[in-house]
Ligand SMILES: Nc1ncnc2c1ncn2[C@@H]1O[C@H](COP(=O)(O)OP(=O)(O)OP(=O)(O)O)[C@@H](O)[C@H]1O
């Protein structure tokens with residue numbers, strides 16, 4: 001696979017001497033759906049800002065589809081579409097204008113960008129509001145506007161900095177479906193999020209940043225395979241017996257539910273068998289923590 | 304390149320047109336009042352200046368003052384707001400060169416200066432009978448002055464960190480310079496020391512040349528005025544370009 005984005009030894013020290021990125025190396029293949037995870041302040045937005053030309057780097061090198069950012073800045077900019085974390089449009093500008101102007105900055109004339117703007121605004125369910133000022137949109141609508149704006153010049157690489165923060169469940173799911181379609185059509189997507197289930201269900205590869213360093217870069221499958229333990233909550237419709245005699249640890253939560261931890265040598269079949277033998281009928285099983293969440297907390301040392 | 308430039312200019316013109324009640328209308332009203340009170344009512348008592356009656360003498364200065372203030376106000380407000388609401392990032396992520404950004408904003412300031420200047424001109428000609436002696440000189444001086452002060456407003460906006468910072472320069476530096484630049488009087492009525500000092504005020508040359516365009520008479524040489532304007536435009540353009548390229552107060 002050709003490389004879409006290659007970051008080498010990237011450092012960023014802000015004016016206040018804060019070292020936000022401490023020599024990070026990252027590679028994203030073309031066509032990938034890539035998750036960049038990390039706690040608040042890990043340096044995700046800083047890295048994205050540098051890639052997109054919003055921040056000056058201190059040192060390091062960035063290549064986008066083979067173009068060097070320092071030498072072929074404009075080619076690099078044309079290839080990338082950014083949906084930023086913070087709202088960054090003029091709130092007093094009408095929505096359609098925002099898209100058409102952005103296209104204009106990329107050198108696309110209004111007559112050429114208008115049909116594309118229409119498609120995107122319809123997709124984002126903003127078409128009926130196209131003449132309204134951006135400030136009149138709700139938080140989730142503003143995010144969708146920024147997604148539409150990121151796509152108006154048909155970039156090869158889409159970078160999303162917390163795209164679904166504050167977006168309702170329904171729209172979030174339709175956004176996911178849309179992003180997956182874009183990815184299937186060949187667009188490389190890089191996503192940061194604090195919703196780990198979002199990363200788990202969308203992304204194939206993942207990097208975890210912690211305090212300005214890459215602490216993990218691998219495929220989602222390999223990462224999840226590392227998870228040796230999983231905690232499950234089992235619920236019964238009946239009141240549980242006072243005593244449950246099984247040879248694995250259980251933690252009673254209330255009169256209908258309890259928690260177990262699956263480890264090597266213990267699988268769900270075995271658990272159910274042993275519980276049935278005790279007269280415990282399980283109606284629901286759910287995971288107490290997202291698998292990735294547990295791992296994430298371990299990797300970032302917050303567990 | 305051309306499309307990006309056109310986009311910025313149209314966006315800038317739409318911005319001040321949308322809020323014309325704040326941007327275009329008030330300067331037309333205030334300067335018209337100015338002219339009528341100072342020129343119309345009190346002018347007769349002042350008598351003639353530079354061979355013309357006082358009302359006709361101050362018209363060019365007042366129009367140019369409006370142009371200066373509005374060209375400046377447009378770029379300073381627009382660029383500061385773009386920084387403030389982060390919409391400047393829309394330009395930073397795109398492949399627009401720094402020259403195009405600068406040129407776009409400057410053109411926006413010139414357009415506002417032109418709109419307001421023309422508005423005042425129209426309003427005044429409604430009350431006062433006057434003609435422009437040389438339209439070519441008048442327009443050239445208007446254009447160069449508007450470019451210069453749009454640039455100055457742009458530089459102010461780059462350094463501004465708060466809304467206060469965008470009104471300090473216009474109030475405490477620009478306005479006194481305009482008033483002392485011979486807008487209300489011909490500098491030959493001043494004592495020699497003040498006459499000489501006025502020659503260090505660049506606005507003096509602009510007002511004087513603009514007046515030449517209107518009245519056909521001036522104190523100083525037209526070529527000096529144009530030279531002063533071009534030189535200052537060059538210096539400020541280099542400064543503005545440097546600030547933008549380095550991303551001073553724009554890129555962390
Ligand atoms: N303009 C700035 N000046 C100084 N320090 C900054 C600036 N912007 C960010 N930082 C610092 O850099 C570090 C990384 O911030 P960054 O915004 O990249 O984190 P993040 O991973 O995106 O976090 P979040 O998940 O909260 O968005 C933080 O410690 C932050 O305080």
Ligand SMILES: [Mg+2]
Pocket residue numbers: 044045046085161
């Ligand atoms: Mg962030």
